[in-house]
Amino acid sequence: MKDFETALRDVLVARAAAAERPVELLGGVRLRAHQLRARRRSTALAVTVFAAVALVVITIVPLSVRALTAINGPDSSASAPAARSSESAPNHAVTPPGWSPVTYGDLQVSVPNSWTVRYARTGCSVRAAGAVYLGVSLKSPVSVKRDCDESANVVELIPDPGVTSMTIPPGAPLAKVNGIAVLPVQGKDGLLGAVALPLGVEVTASGPQARQVLATLTRSPLAVVLAPGRRTPVPAGWRWHAFGGIKFAVPAGWPTVHQKVWGWCGSGVPDQLVELNTARRDAIMSCPDVAYDAKLQAGRLGIQLGAGPGAGRLTGPTAISCSDSRGLRICVQPPYGDEPVLTVSALPPGYSRPTIVLIGLAGDGEQARAIFDSIQAARTR
Amino acid sequence: VEEEFCHFVAARGASLCRTAYLLTGDWQAGEDLVQEALAKTYLRRRRLRDESALEPYTRKVLMTLFLSSRRRQWSRELPFAEFPDQVGAPAPASIDEFADRDGLWQALAELPAQQRAVLVLRYFEDRSEAEIAAALNCPPGTVKSHAARGLDRLRKTVAVTEGWPR
Numbered sequence: 001m002k003d004f005e006t007a008l009r010d011v012l013v014a015r016a017a018a019a020e021r022p023v024e025l026l027g028g029v030r031l032r033a034h035q036l037r038a039r040r041r042s043t044a045l046a047v048t049v050f051a052a053v054a055l056v057v058i059t060i061v062p063l064s065v066r067a068l069t070a071i072n073g074p075d076s077s078a079s080a081p082a083a084r085s086s087e088s089a090p091n092h093a094v095t096p097p098g099w100s101p102v103t104y105g106d107l108q109v110s111v112p113n114s115w116t117v118r119y120a121r122t123g124c125s126v127r128a129a130g131a132v133y134l135g136v137s138l139k140s141p142v143s144v145k146r147d148c149d150e151s152a153n154v155v156e157l158i159p160d161p162g163v164t165s166m167t168i169p170p171g172a173p174l175a176k177v178n179g180i181a182v183l184p185v186q187g188k189d190g191l192l193g194a195v196a197l198p199l200g201v202e203v204t205a206s207g208p209q210a211r212q213v214l215a216t217l218t219r220s221p222l223a224v225v226l227a228p229g230r231r232t233p234v235p236a237g238w239r240w241h242a243f244g245g246i247k248f249a250v251p252a253g254w255p256t257v258h259q260k261v262w263g264w265c266g267s268g269v270p271d272q273l274v275e276l277n278t279a280r281r282d283a284i285m286s287c288p289d290v291a292y293d294a295k296l297q298a299g300r301l302g303i304q305l306g307a308g309p310g311a312g313r314l315t316g317p318t319a320i321s322c323s324d325s326r327g328l329r330i331c332v333q334p335p336y337g338d339e340p341v342l343t344v345s346a347l348p349p350g351y352s353r354p355t356i357v358l359i360g361l362a363g364d365g366e367q368a369r370a371i372f373d374s375i376q377a378a379r380t381r
Numbered sequence: 382v383e384e385e386f387c388h389f390v391a392a393r394g395a396s397l398c399r400t401a402y403l404l405t406g407d408w409q410a411g412e413d414l415v416q417e418a419l420a421k422t423y424l425r426r427r428r429l430r431d432e433s434a435l436e437p438y439t440r441k442v443l444m445t446l447f448l449s450s451r452r453r454q455w456s457r458e459l460p461f462a463e464f465p466d467q468v469g470a471p472a473p474a475s476i477d478e479f480a481d482r483d484g485l486w487q488a489l490a491e492l493p494a495q496q497r498a499v500l501v502l503r504y505f506e507d508r509s510e511a512e513i514a515a516a517l518n519c520p521p522g523t524v525k526s527h528a529a530r531g532l533d534r535l536r537k538t539v540a541v542t543e544g545w546p547r
C-alpha cells in the first residue's frame with residue numbers, strides 16, 4: 001500500500017491535471033492592473049485632498065472658534081462630518097473619442113474628459129476648460145456656486161422646471177436630438193439649451209463648445225434599466241452568484257471580492273467586479289467634496305451587495321417604487337450620493353433586513369438591465 | 382503589457398493556475414487569484430532585479446492573496462457557477478465538491494488555509510521548507526508545524542472515513 005504522503009502527492013497531481021483547462025490570463029491581468037492603478041490614484045488623490053482640507057481646518061478653525069467665542073461665548077456644538085459627495089438605448093456614437101458621458105436622471109450628455117463634474121455640495125477649487133453642474137444651476141439665487149466658476153464652457157442639467165426661464169423663440173418647433181424630442185431654447189449671451197421633454201430634464205450650455213455638447217444628448221443607462229418592457233434574459237455564459245438571500249447573474253469574468261467595511265472615496269461601484277459586503281457598521285470615513293473630472297466620474301459597470309446592518313445607510317426612508325416580484329420585495333431607491341449607480345433594496349422571504357444592491361450604470365445600459373432583471377430570491381438561505 | 386512579461390505569463394501562467402486551483406479548490410477562483418497576483422507583479426516589475434525574479438515574486442503574492450482572501454471570506458455564502466435549483470440537492474461549498482467526493486481531497490479542502498498552502502507547496506510543487514517559508518513569509522519552524530498538523534489532521538479524517546493506515 002502506498003504511504004500516505006505519496007497518496008497525497010498523487011491526489012494533488014491527479015486533481016490539478018483533471019481540472020486543467022486552457023487559460024487566457026493577459027486580458028484579465030491588463031484589466032486588473034488598470035483597476036489597481038486607478039484605485040491607487042484615487043486613494044492618493046483622496047488622501048492628498050483630505051490632508052490639505054485637514055491642514056486648512058487645523059489652521060483656520062481654532063482662529064474662527066476663538067473669534068466666535070469672543071463674540072458669542074463657548075460653542076458647544078460638535079462639528080458634523082462632511083457629507084459624502086457623492087424604447088431606445090443611449091447612442092454611443094454621439095460620444096466623441098476623448099469625451100466621457102455624464103448622466104443626470106434619465107438624460108446623458110458627453111463632455112471632454114478633462115471637464116469637471118460638480119454637484120450642489122462640490123467645492124470650487126478645481127478649474128478646467130469646462131464644468132458640468134448636475135442638479136444645481138448657476139442662475140439659481142440660492143446657489144452657492146454663482147461666483148465660483150470661471151470655466152469657458154458651462155453645462156447645467158437640472159430637473160425640468162416646467163416653465164423654462166429662457167426665451168423660447170417664437171414658433172419654435174420641437175426638435176429631435178438623437179431620437180429624443182427636445183424643445184430648443186435660447187438665452188442671453190449665447191446660452192443654448194434644450195428641455196428633453198420625455199425625460200424631464202433641462203440642459204443648458206454656454207461657451208465655445210456648447211453646440212457640440214448639446215449634440216451628444218441621449219438617454220442615460222438608468223433610463224434603459226428602468227424602462228418598462230420584457231425582462232432581459234440572462235446572457236449565455238454569465239455566472240450566477242448567491243448572497244444575502246438573493247441570486248443574480250453577472251458576466252463570468254468578473255472577480256468576486258469580500259468586504260467587511262463600507263467606505264471608499266471615488267465614484268460609482270468598482271469596475272467589473274462583484275463586491276459582497278457584510279459590514280456591520282456604517283463607514284466611519286467621510287470623503288472630501290472634490291470635483292472629479294468627467295472621465296473619472298463616468299459610470300463603471302460592476303455590482304456591490306450589502307447584507308450587513310451597515311448597508312442600511314445606503315437607502316433613504318422612502319423608496320421611489322416597490323414591487324413584489326421574483327420572490328422578493330424589490331424597491332428602487334433614491335440614488336445614494338451623485339454617482340451613476342442604481343440602488344435597489346431586495347427583501348427575501350423570512351429576512352428582517354433587505355439586501356442592498358448597487359448596480360453600476362455604464363455603456364448602453366443593457367448589461368446593467370440584464371443584471372437588474374436577473375435578481376431573484378435564492379431558494380436556500 | 383510588455384513583451385517580457387507576456388512571455389512570462391504565457392510560459393508560467395498554467396503552472397500558477399494549477400497551484401492556485403489546488404489552494405482554492407475551484408479553477409475559476411484560482412484563475413482570478415492568479416490574475417490578481419500577476420497584475421500586482423506587473424505593476425512592481427520595474428523594482429524586481431531581473432526576469433528570473435518574476436516567478437518567485439508572483440508566487441509569493443499569490444500566497445499572500447490566498448491567505449488574506451481566506452481571512453476575509455464570509456463563510457456562510459459563497460459564489461458559485463450554477464445555482465442549485467434542484468429540490469433537495471445538498472448545498473455545495475464549491476463546484477468541485479459536487480464533482481468529486483474523494484475523501485482525501487475533501488479533507489484537504491477543510492484544512493486551515495496555511496496548512497493547505499504548506500501541503501500544496503510541499504507535495505505538489507516539491508518546495509523545500511526554506512522556499513515555503515520564504516513564499517509564506519514565515520519562519521521555517523512554522524512551516525514544519527503547519528505541515529505536521531496538516532498531515533496529522535488529514536490522516537485522522539481519512540482514517541475515520543476510509544480506513545487508511547495511520
